[in-house]
Amino acid sequence: MSLQTFASEYDRLPPGEQAQFADAIQRLLSNGLIWREDEADRKVYGFLARRRELIGDYLQIGGWELRHDERIFVYHIVHREGAHRRRLNRDTTIWLLLLRLIYAEQRESTTLSLTRYPVVQVGDVIQRYAEFFPGQSVRKKTSLDEALRTLQSLKLIRDAHGSVLRVGNTEQLIELLPTLEIVVPAGAVSAVVERLQAYQRPSSNDEESGRE
Numbered sequence: 457m458s459l460q461t462f463a464s465e466y467d468r469l470p471p472g473e474q475a476q477f478a479d480a481i482q483r484l485l486s487n488g489l490i491w492r493e494d495e496a497d498r499k500v501y502g503f504l505a506r507r508r509e510l511i512g513d514y515l516q517i518g519g520w521e522l523r524h525d526e527r528i529f530v531y532h533i534v535h536r537e538g539a540h541r542r543r544l545n546r547d548t549t550i551w552l553l554l555l556r557l558i559y560a561e562q563r564e565s566t567t568l569s570l571t572r573y574p575v576v577q578v579g580d581v582i583q584r585y586a587e588f589f590p591g592q593s594v595r596k597k598t599s600l601d602e603a604l605r606t607l608q609s610l611k612l613i614r615d616a617h618g619s620v621l622r623v624g625n626t627e628q629l630i631e632l633l634p635t636l637e638i639v640v641p642a643g644a645v646s647a648v649v650e651r652l653q654a655y656q657r658p659s660s661n662d663e664e665s666g667r668e
Contacts, residue, residue, distance in 0.1 A: 462513055469507075476503045480511060484522070484533050487611070488540060491635055492529035494611055504531045528634040547599035548606055550655050554584050555613060556640040557648040559632040564645060573633055575616050578604075579626030588652055597623050604630070612636050 469477060480500050483490060492501040504511060504522075508531075512522040520533045520540075534540050544552065558581070562574035578600075585596060601623040607613045608621055613636075615621050616629035642648045 459517075462510070465510055466514075473503070473507070476500075477507065477511065477514075480504055480507075481514065484511075484515070484531070485520075488542070489530055489532035489611065489635060489638055491611055491633070493633075497611075501529070501531065525638065528637060530635060530638055532638050542610070544606070546655070547596065548603040550589075550652065551581070551585070551600055551603035552607060552612070553640065553648055553652050553655075554581060554588070555607070555630070555632055556636050556642065557645060557652065558584065559636050560642065560645045560648055562632070571616070571631070573631050575629045575631050577626065578621070578623060578628045578630060581630065582623075582626070588656065610635075610639070612639060 466474070466477070476499075480490075480503050483497075483500050490497045490501050490504060492498060504524075508522065508524065515522050515533060519536045521536065522531065522533055524531050555576070558576050559574050562569065562576075582597065582600065585592070585600075589596070604613070604621040604623060608615075612633055613621070614631050614633065616631040619628070621628060621630060640648065640651075642651070
């Protein structure tokens with residue numbers, strides 16, 4: 457679509473939809489993804505569904521590609537030069553991979569689940585960390601607290617009952633959201649395990665991109 461054609465189609469939008477267009481662009485660029493199941497995203501998701509082509513054409517000018525995962529109801533953007541990648545420190549990346557591993561394990565399990573999305577207790581996450589990194593779990597609890605705040609703000613996890621996640625409450629349930637599949641698109645449990653094992657080696661990089 458040429459700029460002239462885009463401008464013509466945009467001008468035909470009612471004023472209300474032009475405002476929604478600007479909001480959708482701002483939310484996509486700042487958050488990276490829009491998930492229909494998030495109440496705050498639902499209206500934007502609906503607008504994206506109606507005006508996907510127009511928004512996609514606009515984003516393409518700046519090197520962005522608008523993608524839609526119909527299975528988990530997520531719109532997200534990817535930059536052709538990698539500008540979409542969120543840099544997370546080493547510890548937060550490890551906690552992210554651990555949570556992604558637990559998510560994959562529960563998704564692949566044949567055990568009946570009583571919740572819509574996988575859940576795990578804070579204490580169990582700490583225990584899994586100890587299995588991969590023996591002797592480090594105690595001093596890493598502070599980094600888990602930071603990781604929980606970061607990953608919750610990115611809409612990747614949330615408290616199962618709507619509270620703030622805190623590492624001190626080891627029985628608190630973390631709800632693992634399907635948006636984890638966008639950020640760490642591993643095909644199987646083994647793929648996540650391999651990435652975690654890479655951090656066990658001294659040569660591992662201190663930082664890794666949290667968004668793929």
